[in-house]
Amino acid sequence: MENSAENRPSSSAAAEEKTEGRRHFVKTTLAVGLGAACVAVPVYGGARMALYPLQQQGLSGKEYQLTTLANIDETPRLYAVTDTVTDAWVSSPNQPIGNVFIRKTADGEVQAFQTVCPHAGCRIKVDKQKDPETGEEKTIFFCPCHGDAFDLNGERLHPETSKSARPMDSLETRVDEEGRVFVKFQSFRLGCAEKSPV
Amino acid sequence: MNPFLKWLDERTGFVTGCKKIASWKVPASGCFCRWLPVAIIFAFVVQGITGVFLWAFYSPSAQTAWESVWHIQYQIPFGWLVRGIHHYSAQVLVGMLGLYVVALAVHGAYRRPREFVYWTALTMLLFALGSCLTGDLLMWSLSGYFATITRVSFLQLLPWVGLPLYKLVAGGPDPAFGTMTLTRFTVLHIMVCGGGGFALMFLWKWFDLRSRPLSAEKGCCHKCALACAKTEKRPFWGWEALGAACVCALFLAVVLVLVFQHSLTRRQIADRAPTLPAEAYLGAELTSPADPGGSYDAARPEWSFRALYYESKLPIFSKIGMIYAIFVVPPIILGFFYLLPILGRNKFLHALCVLAVAALFVVFCAFTYLSYMDDYKNPDHAPAFLASKAEAEKLAGRAVELCAAPDGIPQTGALSLLKKDPFIQGPKLFAQHCASCHRFEPFGELAELADYSPIECSEPTAPNLYRSVSAEWIGGYMNVEKLLSDDYFGATTSFGEKGSMVTYMKGRVHGGQTDKAGNFMLNDSNGLISAVIAADASPALDILTAAFTEFVENEDAVAALAEGDVAALKALIAEKCDDPEVLAELDPPLPAPVLEALKEVLAAMPDDETYQEIFADEDNIETLTDDPETFLTDVYLAQLNGSDEPIPADQTQYIDRIREGIVAACGEVAAILYDESQLETPRTGSGTDYDGLAEGAVASMEFLGCIDCHPFYGHEKSDHACDLRGYMSKEWLRGFIADPTDVKYYGAHNDRMPAYHPADGDALMSDDEIAILADWMHGAWYRAPEVKNKTLLGRDNEIFPGVKLQEETVPAEAEASAEESPEKN
Structure with a gap:
């Protein structure tokens, strides 16, 4: 190519320089492009590896039989949810994946709540609280991290001062003919007013 | 200049630096060798990139190292690609560094002022080799594990420092190879060899750039850019840069070809095992998990160490000591290379050095070649090496199948899956404990199964157990010839010619089968055919008695029969053959196939004239009415053939028909026993009502006399022989292998079968091992589905x-x- 350029009658030195500049640009661009493509192969493979966690599906949303109607009353009880957990390459049966509060209301309705506080992910506990006016002691849900209190229906006791933007996360329940209680175990996005599953 | 750039440049010099790079000029050299450093740098970069990503997924411990590499290779998207590039680009890098050092030496480019360029390049090569050595172990695979043990054990050859050094590298005293070895090898691989190699690369380039103007000054002008610089220069950006990019692309292409080397042709893709995913054939090999209790005879170093491996096996070193092969000769050669800048001071000495380097290079290539030839072509070594490799490949494939199974990898690691896998452990246990007496190879109708390989037995003295839990094998018990053959009990002492089972089978069940004429059967008073049709109170006569007594009450029919109309009588006989009341009285009870045969025989025999003759005589009818038994013996049988036998000796087709029925009953018993073998646990129940026990099963076994000796769901008449409930089932086999002398099994009649886990006494096998063996005999192991896509x-x-x-x-x-x-x- 260079030879052909030299053989051409030199009409103008500026045009020659311009062509030379263009050629240099093309060569350099090709070189950088090819070099970048070469580096891109391992980088792309590695990036796909690194982004693998985004492709994985969690356990959330599966239904578990945790107790029977006969075993629950109005006081919430803590139940551990266990399942086969695949941790990277290790597959372990009967591993705890979370905890659930289950109770039966006076009307016989079965309620289940996530123990994870919707505010910042601490573990909510069942606690006793004295009513400052009546002095009566009652059972509530209480999150020790930031002091949020919920009533037994999961509603915030003091919505105006509560750190949590929403009530406790209730879980779908189902009771079959034999009185077995099933809970659809899910986790929800923390810190927002809306309850959206993750 | 843009104020921001100006601000940045004042503080960092980035912009000025970029400008310098943009106007960078390189020596105008036409030598091809100048591309080697470009490819080396690119290879280092690729190593770094892929290494970091692999590092993010790797877990160095004895229970997780192999598993995490498996995870990378088979589950993480493109993990196989990154791992493959990392592995093969390291191999190519070592090759390029070797060539570079040789090129420097040959060109005399180690001379003033480039000594440090040469020394750092040589050290870089050592670090790259160190990376290969340490990286091999990180997979914690069978090959890397055993290869590394050998390498590290060489340290013990050293006097004084040997043992402490060995302990330091391995991470403890023997048995040392484990998590601690892996953690320190990870550091050695990534930080010391990898990071050190990177640091050396910068140092090397620094020395190189620094020596260029000096080289020009000293006038040691050399055509090759490797050696020194010419005063004439050309801009890098342009053809040089494009050339460098092409070199990188070429390097990457070579590496990718190596990554895809087992998937390059359609044939290679089509030949893949159907149960293994494509990743098994992509990128770097992953043999099965390291097994301290196993062995790998085909463990070999990477290609770059093959010459050293061959050298260490030279006969001279077995005489003067291995330490010379590992710790004397290679350091001397290395020392020579390090001293080259001093040795090759002038042209003459340089020429000598080049000769020496060329000779060493030729020896390196020759040893490498010979080492491969020894493994792959030498008739003495190749078969064992290739067999070991094939075995390791099978094991690796199995490990992948098991890890991909629904149960996944347990916390104890993938090795524990292999350790309890009947497919892998069954043949080993059989070879170790059973194959000294038992054969294990296809025979008779038992065709070889693809995943059930025969096992050699030099002196078989016990039954051939190939597919012994099959209908065919169990059916062999119904054939005396088979029972007496070496495939069953021919070579044992308590069975054999005089064994009670054989005597029994000969006498009763198969008595007639060896005698085609059928006479033997008729004359054999113990024979089953006689039992059915010839004995005084045989079922045949019982049925006829029932039919005749009812028939004689119908006078019209008797009169019609006297005229020659036999139809009514025959219909009545056929009816009685199906009459439950009559059948309940039969002794022995008849299994369905025998009854079917008897029905046909009674319908066909005797012919119509004989019946007509008998029933035309009024005296006969009187006898029948008064005393049916006398009628049968004195009239019916006498009229039939003038003797007291129900079937004339010349009527062999009837005997054959009965025999067919008995053979079919034998087949039924074989099927019943096969059903038993497929039970997970013996049936539950009591009396004659056992869950799922086929109707008539006991009748067949009683008819053939099995339960005269063998216990079978409470129907036993003695416990002389082994219990047939759940015969050959997993539970039965487990108990039997544990202690065949138990009264439930062979009891006092046990031949020489050892008790492998008796209730009292030393156990030769653990319960788990016995269970694995039983599962394997059942062919009960996880079978991976075909992998789609x-x-x-x-x-x-x-x-x-x-x-x-x-x-x-x-x-x-x-x-x-x-x-x-x-x-x-």
């Missing part, structure tokens, strides 16, 4: 998320038929 690029052919390539595989059958068709034509 196996293509050139691994799982689902997905290059970009959501973008799939067209299926590239050619179905194996299609290709096979395409190859066959020309031959047919």
Whole structure:
């Protein structure tokens, strides 16, 4: 190519320089492009590896039989949810994946709540609280991290001062003919007013 | 200049630096060697990139190292690619560094002022080799594990420091190879060899750049840019840069070819094992998990150490000591290379040095070649090496199948899966404990199964157990000839010719089968055919008695029969054959196939004239009415053939028909026993009502006399022989192998079978091992399903998320038929 350029009658030195500049640009661009493509192969493979966690599906949303109607009353009880957990390459049966509060209301309705506080992910506990006016002691849900209190229906006791933007996360329940209680175990996005599953 | 750039440049010099790079000029050299450093730097960069990503997924411990590499290779998208590039680019890098050092030496480019360029390049090569050595172990695979043990054990050859050094490298005293070895090898591989190599690369380039103006000054002008610089220069950006990019692309292409080397042709893709995913054939090899209790005879170093491996095996070193092969000769050679800048001071000495380097290079190549030849072509070594390799490949494939099984990898690691896998452990246990007496190879109708390999037995003295839990094998018990053959009990002492089972079978069940004429059967008073039709109170006579007594009450029918109309009588006989009341009285009870045969025989025999003759005589009818038994013996049988036998000796077709029925009953018993073998646990129940026990099963076994000796769900008449409930089932086998002398099994009649886990006494096998053996005899191991979508690029052919390539595989059958068709034509 260079030879052909030299053989051409030199009409103008500026045009020659311009062509030379263009050629240099093309060569350099090709070189950088090819070099970048070469580096891109391992980088792309590695990036796909690194982004693998985004492709994985969690356990959330599966239904578990945790107790029977006969075993629950109005006081919430803590139940551990266990399942086969695949941790990277290790597959372990009967591993705890979370905890659930289950109770039966006076009307016989079965309620289940996530123990994870919707505010910042601490573990909510069942606690006793004295009513400052009546002095009566009652059972509530209480999150020790930031002091949020919920009533037994999961509603915030003091919505105006509560750190949590929403009530406790209730879980779908189902009771079959034999009185077995099933809970659809899910986790929800923390810190927002809306309850959206993750 | 842009104020921001100006601000930045004042503080960092970035902009000025970029400008310098943009106007960078390199020596105008035409030598091809100048591309080698470019490729080396690119290889280092690739190593770094891929290494970091692999590091993010790797877990160095004895229970997780192999598993995490398996995870990378088989589950993480493109893990196989990154791992493959990392592995093969390291191999190419070592090769390039070696060539570079040799090129420097040959060109005399180690001379003033480039000594440090040469020394750092040589050290870089050592670090790269160190990376290969340490990286081999990180997979914690069978090959890397045993290869590394050998290498590290060489340290013990050293006097004084040997043992402490060995302990330091391995991470403890023997048995040392484990998690601690892995953690320190990870550091050695990544930080010391990898990081050190990177640091050396910068140092090397620094020395190189620094020596260029000096070289020009000293006038040691050399045509090759490796050696020194010419005063004439040309800009880097342009042809030089494009050339460098092409060199990188070429390097990457070579590495990718190596990564895809087992998937390059359609044949290679079609030949893949159907149960293994495509990743098994992509990138670097992953042999099965390291097994301290196992062995790997084909453990060999990487290609770059093959020459050293061959050298260490030279006979001279077994005489003067291995320490010379490892710790004297290689350091001397290395020392020579390090001293080159001093040794090759002038042209003459340089020429000598070049000769020496060339000689060493030739020896390196020759030793490498010979080492491969020894493994792959030497008739003395190659078969064992290749067999060991094939065995390791099978094990690796199995490990992958088990890890991909629904149960996944337990916390104890993938090795524990292999350790309790009947497919892998069964043949080993059999070879170790059983094959000194038992054969294990296909015979008779038992065809060889693809995944059930025969096991050698030099002196078989016990039954051939190949597919012993099959209907065919169990059916062999119904045949005296088979029982007496070496495949069953021919070579044992308590069975054999005089064994009670054989005597019994000869006498009763199969008495007539060896005698085609059938006479033997009739004359054999113990024979089953006689029992059915000839004995005084045989079922045949019982049925006829019932039919005749009822028939004689119908006078019209008797009169009609006297005229020759036999139909009514025959219909009545056929009816009695199906009458439950009559059948309940039969002794022995008849199994369905025998009853069917008897029905046919009674319908056909005797002929109509004989019946007509008998029933035309009024005296006969009187006898029948008064005393049916006398009628049968004195009239019916006497009229039939003038003797007291119900079937004339010349009527062999009837005997054959009964025999067919008995053989069919034998088949039924074989089927019943096969059903028993398939039970997980023996049936539950009591009395005659056992869950799922086929109706008539006990009748068949009673008819053939099995339960005269063998206990079977409470129907036993003695416990002389082994219990047939759940015969050959897993539970039965476990108990039997544990202690055959138990009264439930062979009891006092046990031949020489050892008790492998008696209730009291030493156990030769653990309960787990016995269970594995029983499962293996049942062929009960996990069978992986065929892997779909196996293509050139691994799982689902997905290059970009959501973008799939067209299926590239050619179905194996299609290709096979395409190859066959020309031959047919």
